Amino acid sequence: MGDGKRDTGVAPYLPPLADAATRVEQLARGGDLAGVARLLSTHRDEVLRRWLSAAGLQPFLRGVPERTVADHIPVLFDALVALLERSAPRQIDAEAPLDDPEVLAAAQSHARERLDQGLRPTDVVTEFRLLRQEIGRALRRHAAELDGAATGDVLAAELLVHDALDGAIGLALAALTAYVGQAVDQLRGQLAERERLAAELARLAAIVESSGDAIIGLAPDGTITSWNAGAARLYGYAEDEAIGRGIDLIIPPDRRGEVARLLPRALAGESVAPYETVRLAKGGHQVDVSVRLSPIRDAAGRVMGAGLIARDIAARKRAEAALRANETRMRAIVDSALDCIVTMDASGRVTEWNPAAERTFGYTRDAAVGQELAVLIIPPALRDAHRRGLAHFMATGEGPILRKRLELTALRADGAEIPVELTITPIAAHGGLDGPVRPELFTGFVRDLSDRKQAEAERNAFLATLVHDVKSPLTAAKGTAQVLRRWATRGAMPPEQLARRADTIDTSISRAVGRLDELLDVARLQAGEALELRREPVDLVELVLRAVAQFQSGTERHLLHVDVPDLPSEPDVPAATSATSAADTPTAGGGGLVGQWDRARLERVVDNLLSNALKYSPEGGAVTVAVWREPATPATAANPAPQDQQGALPPLPAPPVAWAVFSVTDEGIGIPAQDLPHVFDRLQRAGNVGSIPGSGLGLFAVRQIVEQHGGASTVESTEGRGSTFTVRLPL
Template sequence: MITIPTSKQNLNFQNIPLNLEQTLNDLPVPVLICDREGRITFANKSFGQISYHKNNTGRSLLEENTLEFLDASGNEIPAERSPIAEIISLKKATGKVKVYLKKTEDYSYTMVATIHKGTDGSVLAYQFNFSPQYHSEKRFLKKNTLSAIVEFSNDAIISKDLNGIITSWNRGAQKIFEYTEKEVIGKHISILIPESRLHEEDLISNTIKSGKSLNHFETVRFSKSGKKIPLSLTVSPIKNDFGKIIGASKVARDISDRVKGEEKHARLSAIVESSDDAIISKDLKGVITSWNKGARRIFGYSEKEVLGKSITILIPEDRMDEEKQILSKIHAGLRIDHFETIRQTKAGKKIPISVSVSPLKDRHGKIIGASKIARNIEEQIKSKKKIEGYVEKLRILNSVGKDISTKLDLKTVLQKVTDATTALSGAEFGAFFYNSEADSGESMMLYTLSGAPKEDFEKLGMPRQIGVFQPAFSAQGIIRIDDLTADKHFDNNSPHYRMLKRYLNVTSYMAIPVISTSGSIIGGLIFGHPEKAVFKKEHEIMVRNIAAQAAIALDNSQLFEKVKSLSEKKDEFIALASHELKTPLTTIKGYLQFLENKIEEPRIKLFLTKTLDQANRLNNLIDDLLNMSRIEAGKLQFNYERFDIKELLQEMCETFNYTEGSHQLISDFGDDPVYVKADKQRIEQVLNNLLNNAEKYSPNADKIYLKLKNDDKKATVTVEDEGLGLTPEQQQMVFSRFYRAESTKGINGLGLGLYLTKQIIDSHSGELAVKSEEGKGSEFYFSLPLDL
């Protein structure tokens, strides 16, 4: 057995100043030295690249598979027939030999054998150098290019051996699966596979082993964080230089976005297909391209019948222009929302629909058609009309309730009730028969009508004479008949039968008595319609409730008529009495004035003056009563003229200061004239009332203030005193008829002056008001529109 030192000596390396063993050991290519029997005496570090064994010294190259050689087909060569065994057996070096090794079967080596001999020519040792088979520059460039593509691909590109062990892992794989290369190399590919899909790996392995590829296999894999990722896999076999399959490459593409899109599309398709609305698509020429089940339900056409047809098959002739307008808006990229129109079904029935139309675009944003969502709104329209009907009924109920509770005029109440109940019941006509008592004491029938001419009822004669009307004026209660002509209440042989059919054409009939609060029947409501079974229980209830309100209103109306009659008689009496009182009073005043001028004796003259003052006071009271009566009867006359109210105030101020000695009238009228259009005499009456009151109710004061102000629209006159004043409650009542404040006891007056004053100012479209504080005085002011 030759040793390294011996070989050094025999090979004459002793004169070379280097460490031969270290030099050989550091070579980048595998180097092997064996003795003439084939036992390894030296193997350098790089030899580990081609050998499965860590320590090779002393191993036989002829008996053990220290180096596992492959033939050109990739089959293993036994140790005794290997290229090394052949050289040792022949003791002859064969130059460069291309060899394949199992451990590095991806590429070949060039093996160079050197035989070291002694001086006698005997073989001392065999040296084998192994150099990797370098590829051409073009092939090397291609390999590097492919490596770069693999490394920087967004797809996961993974290789594994036939046992499923991962042998390569690119950046795309790390991005998708979250594992680093270090974490997965040498691990089984199953770390990425959900347990429920492990059988897929068997399918993939069997396909690869059979030499086939697996293209676009869609599955699900796990990421490092446990997230499930939908993938599209393309798996191809990896072969060595001999064409032998040694593993598989996997290209995995994350199809999450596509799957979400498909799921969204599937959901939308399911929604479209199951929708109750018609969802239709068409191209820009109006040709139908899709048609869902909802469209079939609404329009009656099957998908097969309409695809490729123009949308105009659904459009009535008189609405063809709508389609042009819709297509015009779609071309412009505009939407149409909730457009209500009419379309026709396969059977020709016209139906109301609400249409929403949107442009359809391709992936480049180009408009290629339109989608239409059409909803049948027949039920909505019916519901809307029903709601509108309910709202209208509520409005009528509210209106009639308000009207009959506030109106006191008998005819107005009867007509309101008749119109409202006819509308609420849906009757063709309605009538209100009302029991009234004439001045002679005889009972008579007054009636109001709605929906039928008065002449038709007059031709029927008195209602009590018609059998079908009688229950409304008796104690039989409410009558509701679906078909009057077939009912026991109707006598077909009666002359009224022909008259009713001729003039009123009644089939459905309803009669409801109107009962007063005392329990007596004061009238009846009668309704008719030419169709059968029009009146329902709900109509009966509504009319009955209104009839109950009407009965109260009629009682009030009767009371109002009596009060009105008494009031009229009272007004007649006041007018007559005032007139009869005024005549002798005028005569008395004349005689008193004559005596006052003739008698000089002071005491008698004083009595005459006081008597004349009382006569004047009585005359003023009579005038107030007459004016009040005229106002309430609407007969108070006004003579309007244009005048300067400032001038009137100045005249009254002079007269007041000349005749009155207890108070001084202080005025402030401004410099300019102020023109109004009013009854000058009545305005003077207003001023006299206010000035007299100011004097009368300020007994402890000596000044009264009279002011005039104006703005762009009105003139305002103020009379202010420093007298008794009014409480807030008294201020609310002070303009009422016959009102007298508690604090004015002992001061003469009937409480008519301010009432008449307010009526006069109101009749001039003016305003009369008061500001006051008890114990400090009052400020009465009125305004009149300017006559510009």
């Protein structure tokens, strides 16, 4: 016994200690074990009686009446009950030691008594396990007496007793190793007893060697006195390389103050709570470990050293890191989702509220979490139905709206109701070992349908206007064709009437085709495509005069007037002849104004502006169209080309030397001031148009066509007095 290895018998009588902090917290979150403690106290005599009966059946107690007396077992039972009264799962964490001083003292007293009576350490362990078994049976047998206690509380109490008793057994036997060593020294002369004790020590050493944890014995000065196989595996040093060396062998230089600070506490009789740290393995690499440090006492109770138990937690660390990374990824997914992700618990209160929900409903996450979902986003008229549905599902497990896409109305923080698409998915959590599966959480995926609904409404309005705009000229063409058919059946038609009727058909069909061409242009511009302009010499004066004559022929309530001042002659530009004489137009004067433009699209611009002037002057009145030439100033010459729909800039044309300008002024309803900045936007109409038909595409097409030509369009208007639209085209 003088080889320096006396204290190798510590906890190897037991399997590796379970992590009670983790096991208990998993099984009973938030439970109260005081009720379980009172249950055990009530059935104390029954537990002790059944333990005594079970112990009496063990071979090591048969025929030895004095061994059937176990004065310290009742004390140990009472210490375990007291431990339960002081414990609750949420109060147990990785910093709390598993060994309780009262439990440890009672266990040591019983073990010492039994060894004095001649029992082997394995027999003592058997008695402790019988006590643990009877406590567990009593808990399960009488669990129904607990008023409202959950299965998890009973199971948590049983696990806590299990781990606390196992820890006490290991430390008690570790302390008794010294006691056995002293007994061996006292009985050295008695060969038979010495051999028996040596065999027991060998068994203790074998159990220590088989432990999965690293178990190290330390002298008061920090010298390593024992080193099991688990320590050799963890740190890489063989037993003969470690024993006799200081504990600094495995302590990184920056952690050496750690042991120097904690070892005196263990030598003073204090058990140091488990803590996580790093240790230095052979070869210089560091390993993550969870360490606990406890005093080792001799038979007289004096501290003779310290026991250091370390557990490799590298795998757990990797799992925790992976879990954190996964949580980070999931949080990033939830936070970056365009749809709202809202989670509520079984009581209907919000537990998750992502940024999309903040934007959609107007509540911050801090303001929403913890609030009842019904109050936040469900309109008042639907709240009672929501609450009844949740209660019905929790009671029956039946929910007709789960896992389905539904379109509903939701409520914003500002009181506005919005259309949403909702899908609710329950997240199941087990109610206990034998309990039914019930959802613990419900996750709702919510999509704001406001934009889609608005787009659908705009699309429907657009299609209705399109049908009207295309159908009208086609109806006119059809009517004219029917007149021609009737004339044909009568025999003959004067050539001038036939020509007029044919012109009407041609004009109507041209209007329908023009309307379709306009829609194609809008579609191209929306897709970010530039228009393919077919540039040719076009006389703006002639084009305007022709359009004014055509629109004047279709209205009697409006008087169209054209103001064309004398224009300077332009050399090198081919002369254009007007197809409409001055007599055919309200007022015409001056010469031509010719530029390189796309005739068809420019005609569409003029037609849109004239059509709007007449349409939004429902009471009639004058419409004035002015055309003039304007020299380019530095400000207007530097007018930049607009960005297309994808943000790309088309090539900039050379600065113009002059502008061809025309304007259309009416005396109609005008445009409200707040709508002026948006009149050229797609599908935008002024708020005062009432039932006047329109698609919101005409002015959008005007601006896009003009800007594709390198020009600009503007508007001035006073509500109730009329509007003036002005277009500038580069010459």
